[in-house]
Amino acid sequence: MRHLGLSVALLSLTALACTDDAPSTTDDGDVGSEDTDTSTDTSTDTSTDTGTTETETETETGIGTEAVCGNGEVEDGEACDDGGESVNCDADCTLAECGDGYVNMAAQEACDDGNDIDDDGCSNTCTISTCGDGVVDPMEECDDGNDDDTDACPGTCINATCGDAFVYAGVEACDEGGETEACNADCTPAACGDGVLNMAAGEACDDGNDDDSDACVDSCQAASCGDGHVYTDFESCDGENLGGLTCGDLEDFSSGDLACDDACDFNTDACIDNPCGDSGFYYNDVCWIIADDCNAVTACSNVGLTGTAGNQQGVLWDADIMQAVADGLGVGNGGDTGCCAPSAWYVEADDEIITHNFGDNYNNYSCFSNNFPLTVCAAP
Numbered sequence: 001m002r003h004l005g006l007s008v009a010l011l012s013l014t015a016l017a018c019t020d021d022a023p024s025t026t027d028d029g030d031v032g033s034e035d036t037d038t039s040t041d042t043s044t045d046t047s048t049d050t051g052t053t054e055t056e057t058e059t060e061t062g063i064g065t066e067a068v069c070g071n072g073e074v075e076d077g078e079a080c081d082d083g084g085e086s087v088n089c090d091a092d093c094t095l096a097e098c099g100d101g102y103v104n105m106a107a108q109e110a111c112d113d114g115n116d117i118d119d120d121g122c123s124n125t126c127t128i129s130t131c132g133d134g135v136v137d138p139m140e141e142c143d144d145g146n147d148d149d150t151d152a153c154p155g156t157c158i159n160a161t162c163g164d165a166f167v168y169a170g171v172e173a174c175d176e177g178g179e180t181e182a183c184n185a186d187c188t189p190a191a192c193g194d195g196v197l198n199m200a201a202g203e204a205c206d207d208g209n210d211d212d213s214d215a216c217v218d219s220c221q222a223a224s225c226g227d228g229h230v231y232t233d234f235e236s237c238d239g240e241n242l243g244g245l246t247c248g249d250l251e252d253f254s255s256g257d258l259a260c261d262d263a264c265d266f267n268t269d270a271c272i273d274n275p276c277g278d279s280g281f282y283y284n285d286v287c288w289i290i291a292d293d294c295n296a297v298t299a300c301s302n303v304g305l306t307g308t309a310g311n312q313q314g315v316l317w318d319a320d321i322m323q324a325v326a327d328g329l330g331v332g333n334g335g336d337t338g339c340c341a342p343s344a345w346y347v348e349a350d351d352e353i354i355t356h357n358f359g360d361n362y363n364n365y366s367c368f369s370n371n372f373p374l375t376v377c378a379a380p
Contacts, residue, residue: 110126231264
């Protein structure tokens, strides 16, 4: 409507101008034709130019256009616009904030998962969770925020345990990541006899004791013939170790030189047979017995030996003989009581022999009370 009104006004002005200046009549109609051309040209050109100008004005003022994020101007619907991602403004023209779900690298964010869960791999400070940040993440067993490898949570963020190669202070004595020559697998110092088998330290066994007669000797090696230790119930002897025994301690032998063979059995080739049998002890070329009768001849005969008429059997006596006879008969040695007569007795109640040594000779007298005399019989 605005354009139409303008055109009508222009046509009116043109008509007035033609009325004042043009002649009333023409011969050939040229003047009227010329007026018509002028009116048409003016109206058309003016109307077209004016419309074009108004349209351009509307575009330049931005009437009816949408906001463009990233142009550096804060427009409708934008919280900010720094022409791109900045410390304070995200690339989508929202204010930069850790936890908004947008990773803003300009704001030093390494991640942003849009939540306030601190242990899901992306912390509440928008940093990627790492061991030592004090936050226990899904892949960590612990995180105490320090680099102390001697506490309950070492720098690996895995709970301290024996075998992790970190010595847990106050709990472990050593930890070399497994069994070594110096450290057991249970993180105790390696030592033969500690009851912990440590093959790295060269142990074949470790029974925790110092008994050399069992299956594991005190060097932490398995008992074997030739190791110098007598393995109870399996070996009689071992090398020079005869277990404290002599030929006289063995059945059927009275004296001689006992030895040990390569199979750890006794070698009795140099032992002297015991002519006194099971009831007597052969020593100093006679058989010593504990008589079961007060008569020496009868007592010797009762054990298959020969006695001398009379009760007295004179034998040179001293303390060594007394001890040897006691050991040979397997009884105790009560020693010299210093009483009465030069005689020796077996005291059944005490299971020992005693003597009264007033002379140079050892003599057996008749029975006394419930005791039995120590009697000497002739050796076969």
